[in-house]
Amino acid sequence: MRVVLLGTAAGGGFPQWNCACALCSAARDGTLPARTQECVAVSGNSRDWWLLNASPDIRTQLTGTPALAPGPGPRDTPVRGVLLTDAEADHVMGLTILRGGAGLKVYTAPPVLATLAPLRAMLDRYAPWEWEDSLTEGGFVLAGGLVVSAHPVGPKAPKYVAGTAPDAHWVTAYRIEDLAGGGVLVYAPCLGRWAPALDALLSTATCALLDGTFYAANEMGTAVRAPDGRPRTAFHGQAVMPATAQATMGHLPVSGARGSLAALLRHPGPRRIYTHLNNTNPLLDPASEAHARVTEAGVEVLPDGAEFVV
Numbered sequence: 001m002r003v004v005l006l007g008t009a010a011g012g013g014f015p016q017w018n019c020a021c022a023l024c025s026a027a028r029d030g031t032l033p034a035r036t037q038e039c040v041a042v043s044g045n046s047r048d049w050w051l052l053n054a055s056p057d058i059r060t061q062l063t064g065t066p067a068l069a070p071g072p073g074p075r076d077t078p079v080r081g082v083l084l085t086d087a088e089a090d091h092v093m094g095l096t097i098l099r100g101g102a103g104l105k106v107y108t109a110p111p112v113l114a115t116l117a118p119l120r121a122m123l124d125r126y127a128p129w130e131w132e133d134s135l136t137e138g139g140f141v142l143a144g145g146l147v148v149s150a151h152p153v154g155p156k157a158p159k160y161v162a163g164t165a166p167d168a169h170w171v172t173a174y175r176i177e178d179l180a181g182g183g184v185l186v187y188a189p190c191l192g193r194w195a196p197a198l199d200a201l202l203s204t205a206t207c208a209l210l211d212g213t214f215y216a217a218n219e220m221g222t223a224v225r226a227p228d229g230r231p232r233t234a235f236h237g238q239a240v241m242p243a244t245a246q247a248t249m250g251h252l253p254v255s256g257a258r259g260s261l262a263a264l265l266r267h268p269g270p271r272r273i274y275t276h277l278n279n280t281n282p283l284l285d286p287a288s289e290a291h292a293r294v295t296e297a298g299v300e301v302l303p304d305g306a307e308f309v310v
Helices: 022-028 058-063 090-094 110-114 117-123 197-202 243-249 260-264 289-296
Strands: 003-006 040-043 047-053 079-083 104-106 132-133 141-142 145-154 172-179 183-190 207-211 271-275 299-300 307-309
Touching: 003 058, 003 207, 090 117, 110 117, 110 132, 145 197, 172 197, 183 197, 197 260, 207 260, 289 299
Parallel strands: 047 079, 079 104, 104 132, 183 207, 207 271, 271 299
Antiparallel strands: 003 040, 003 307, 040 047, 141 145, 145 172, 172 183
């Protein structure tokens, strides 16, 4: 199975358009590489490609990836569809860029399908798509020889959806197996906590792409500081998020006794890669202590465009 990391940043990308923190400033001056918003492409036969989430940067990501170039016909494309892990804006807005792509399939959980109903109606007026329940019993098979199962890992609804009833199926992880080669990719870019189901998934995985949004639980409250070194309460007129608010965003931090890195130490077998990195995350800097600690644990942080075989 071929895997291409089309984008590896969290919502807003890196650098973020309205942020002048040290990391974003380093990306603007070229000291650190910029990153587009998180999205992955997978294929079992190098002809049929499936997108894992559809970021707002999808046009740039597709045109910059030779394997996903259109042809040989004027409107032929190797992109067959999209697997959505959730309904967050940075994971679904790329669907609008794909409008008009005939015959695409989109798989996602029932709450996401319901929430996207207005968007689905709009997109289907350009070209009818197939919208499928990813949680269907027994999983499903994708063109190219990939077998997929979806696994609920969180109840967090996106902020733009108001008054929703609790539902444990809002956020899912995917297990993708290549029938020909036997490789297994686990994809979970949004994790509010480490669920027991993740241990079971990683026990059978060849490679895992996991939520690395925040390195520390208080990251967004300390990344932007005033000139005197104290944490700001506001920056350019916008409130700086305290740790309590960060905790509601649905992303398990990397560090800490209950962080994802501690959990990953129980699973040394599969290749382990962090993705969906927020612009405040020190893992963006290869020279940081955080990056060194993660690397020492055998977990990777790869750039946009990285390609590998599972």
